[in-house]
Amino acid sequence: MHPALLDVQTRIAKAARLANREPDATTLIAVSKNHPPEAIEPLLAANHRHFGENRVQEAQAKWPPLRERHPDVVLHLVGQLQSNKADDAVALFDVIHSVDRPSLVTALARAMDKSGKRPPCFIQVDIGEEPQKGGCAVADLPALLSAARDLPVIGLMCVPPADVEAAPYFALLAKLARDHGLAGLSMGMSDDFETAITLGATHVRVGSALFGARAQGGAA
Numbered sequence: 001m002h003p004a005l006l007d008v009q010t011r012i013a014k015a016a017r018l019a020n021r022e023p024d025a026t027t028l029i030a031v032s033k034n035h036p037p038e039a040i041e042p043l044l045a046a047n048h049r050h051f052g053e054n055r056v057q058e059a060q061a062k063w064p065p066l067r068e069r070h071p072d073v074v075l076h077l078v079g080q081l082q083s084n085k086a087d088d089a090v091a092l093f094d095v096i097h098s099v100d101r102p103s104l105v106t107a108l109a110r111a112m113d114k115s116g117k118r119p120p121c122f123i124q125v126d127i128g129e130e131p132q133k134g135g136c137a138v139a140d141l142p143a144l145l146s147a148a149r150d151l152p153v154i155g156l157m158c159v160p161p162a163d164v165e166a167a168p169y170f171a172l173l174a175k176l177a178r179d180h181g182l183a184g185l186s187m188g189m190s191d192d193f194e195t196a197i198t199l200g201a202t203h204v205r206v207g208s209a210l211f212g213a214r215a216q217g218g219a220a
């Protein structure tokens, strides 16, 4: 029993019902960045298996021991990725949500060829025109998708602007995905995952609603 997990799962199911979608059409990713293994263990004990981290180095330190005991964990990279960490990211993560520029596409393609491991990828879109958050400009999406045609791209991801209604941004991301024939939609965080689900999210990335507030200095 994990009360916070149960609460989030219940809210996911309710939002799915409202939108006439199956509750299991959306994967809940527990974003465990800045939280120690002791905070992750209760979720593993409650049989939760999808986790997200935003830094390669932090994940490298935390996850190998946890995975030894739970080999069925699915690890998602949700934070910005430097090209020089592409090898490490491909080795460690099962899904990469933050592919956002041609140089990173090249680095990931090379890392995948070298390792033979091909984790599914999302293209991150800078949906609110906030370049500091990463993501490719909406106008650059067609060119980036074409550059990434040799990567296993399964969908689009976004982090909309804080403190404004997220729904229009989610709707735009869903439209872009539809236009490009992509089924995956990684959108929605603790404050807005229900809205994201009603607009078609296939993956929601939830941190604080599951783990409580993060430690200081832990911005995305």
Ligand SMILES: *Cc1c(COP(=O)(O)O)cnc(C)c1O
Binding pocket: 031, 033, 054, 078, 079, 159, 189, 190, 191, 205, 206, 207, 208, 209, 220
């Ligand atoms: C931290 C983070 C999340 C989770 O945010 P919460 O508001 O704590 O749910 C989701 N996505 C990304 C990219 C993040 O960095």
